Amino acid sequence: MLVTGHEEYHSLTPEDLVNYVGKDEFIVVDGRFVFEPDDFANLSASYIGVGRGDTDE
Numbered sequence: 001m002l003v004t005g006h007e008e009y010h011s012l013t014p015e016d017l018v019n020y021v022g023k024d025e026f027i028v029v030d031g032r033f034v035f036e037p038d039d040f041a042n043l044s045a046s047y048i049g050v051g052r053g054d055t056d057e
Helices: 014-021
Strands: 026-030 045-049
Touching: 014 026, 014 045
Parallel strands: 026 045
Antiparallel strands: none
């Protein structure tokens, strides 16, 4: 869950998150619009942007 807009998070890519988490599937809840929903389309992670909705629909 991302609830802060620190610059360090903006330098991460969705692929970085997949590598850091080390799980086959997980959910990213982004409350600061750090990531673009489409960047998660072909990854094992599901993306939910608070105020954007669920991109898995």
